[in-house]
């Protein structure tokens with residue numbers, strides 16, 4: 114008789130994610146699934162709305178990465194308008210996007226993951242959170258807060274005081290940058306630079322103590338998908354789609370993001386509302402791929418900025434290229450923060466950033482549009498259809514966390530196989546399942562609001578639903 | 588051409604215990620605003636005939652069992668009027684909440700966010716949440732016009748568009764169809780706006796509309812800036828008053 118262990122985060126935002134682990138009679142793990150319930154009914158919800166509203170609407174459906182949705186959605190509206198946006202408008206969007214990367218990666222690394230590194234995976238979960246971090250390593254906690262503030266401050270300066278900036282619109286951005294605002298941002302760069310440059314060496318020392326986790330944290334061959342610039346440098350906003358395989362061979366290159374449908378198909382599985390995309394030519398589920406920091410660093414030739422390039426070289430010499438263990442998402446994330454700060458500096462030092470032509474105006478000129486951008490968690494695809502008057506008739510979003518869903522299932526399974534034994538639930542297993550999910554920094558409210566610890570409700574039940582064991586952790 | 592004769596007959600009345608004088612023919616709203624006293628309004632727009640539809644400007648008149656709209660009630664000798672009793676505040680708040688519940692006002696993604704009369708009034712009158720169930724009725728967006736857009740989801744039936752088009756522009760594109768809660772603004776006997784032959788594309792209705800219902804196309808969230816101040820000027824010029 115097979116049994117199911119269910120790990121249910123009991124957060125204020127109920128029912129967003131759940132993990133169930135199947136065990137056989139002997140207590141050996143046979144399968145694991147990460148359940149997600151997001152974006153239900155989204156297409157219906159936007160039906161009939163003007164396309165110009167889409168950036169604002171999609172920015173609201175996700176409270177964690179509103180800027181990423183703003184980018185992909187604005188690019189989709191650009192496409193529907195069939196306009197080329199002014200170069201300064203595009204550069205200002207990139208600027209905000211880099212800031213979003215820095216703040217989001219800082220949240221993921223410092224607030225959510227670093228308690229695991231500083232306090233250890235088996236430390237008391239009640240203390241293994243950002244408060245525990247403040248006690249154990251106050252300087253690091255402070256760095257995290259400051260770095261996040263650096264990114265958020267830029268977003269606020271560009272987009273106004275609102276939480277959800279309304280500054281990026283179809284056709285570009287709705288306000289040019291002033292010299293005062295530019296200088297205000299420039300003044301904050303040295304501190305951010307200092308923080309990331311002391312965090313990287315620290316982390317490089319620390320992760321050596323996590324060999325078990327590196328070996329078992331979603332460490333398996335998959336494909337990797339990301340955008341890459343034409344010159345093969347790291348891209349967060351534009352360029353082409355590239356897919357590489359587990360040996361580092363380029364499988365797909367220079368693929369127009371608008372034609373994503375030729376290489377990506379989506380499987381709907383009944384355990385999750387999140388569709389599971391896969392690489393079409395390889396079929397489902399063999400076409401499993403990963404996105405996000407790990408994929409981006411595996412896919413690009415260089416980052417395109419000097420300091421991050423130096424780090425990338427070291428990253429590749431320390432770990433075999435391409436990097437397979439999802440544990441290294443954290444390392445990759447830090448390199449991307451460094452790159453982001455360098456880019457912000459570079460963009461601001463170019464005098465053309467103050468140009469005032471930042472928006473192209475047009476009405477609907479196409480009935481179908483696609484916008485692809487990189488979000489901190491990975492490639493983000495928006496695809497809309499509109500009627501002749503620019504009203505939405507259809508929408509499809511492939512979110513970063515969605516791309517990773519197959520890999521997350523596989524990662525949870527791998528960890529479960531190693532750490533779950535028998536019908537009893539051990540705390541160490543919970544910690545590791547939670548940590549493996551955190552590598553992907555999934556864009557789910559439940560994974561971020563809990564500040565260092567995912568509240569979980571774990572159940573082992575048999576097929577008839579009889580509960581054999583249960584552990585609740587708030 | 589001789590100027591329209593202006594009444595010089597003066598009446599005296601009390602507004603919130605303050606003795607004020609007014610010219611016969613002036614409305615309570617006009618007198619109050621002259622005195623710098625606040626009465627919330629929505630369907631009223633200076634330069635257009637008062638309509639008395641939204642009931643936000645209700646006031647209490649001593650001796651009258653019912654509340655009266657300040658925008659259509661004329662000042663008369665000896666009136667004793669209260670502009671802001673607890674009862675009035677309670678009703679105003681309720682009216683605003685009902686307006687929100689009636690259609691789909693999603694401020695966060697609306698082009699008029701931050702510059703909306705309904706939103707402003709809700710804030711000023713302490714509407715923190717809506718106690719009535721939302722109707723979630725399905726309404727269309729009419730995007731067929733080349734320049735403008737009508738989003739029925741945001742309409743509050745103030746008829747400012749109807750009046751400005753009829754009284755100022757003289758085109759009379761807009762009318763109302765249906766009854767009660769089913770009432771909707773229609774162009775040219777219920778045609779898609781883009782097919783209207785009477786519309787002169789002047790844009791007056793856009794700027795008269797207090798909310799995000801009538802807006803310019805190509806605007807994104809927060810971007811619609813309305814300028815209704817042109818109306819008193821046009822009316823004054825047309826009536827050739829000093």
Ligand code: SF4
Nearest residue numbers: 742743745746748796
């Ligand atoms: S469209 Fe605007 S002006 Fe016309 S009735 Fe509706 S809210 Fe009033």
Ligand code: FES
Nearest residue numbers: 630639641642658
């Ligand atoms: S303003 Fe008087 S009833 Fe609307």
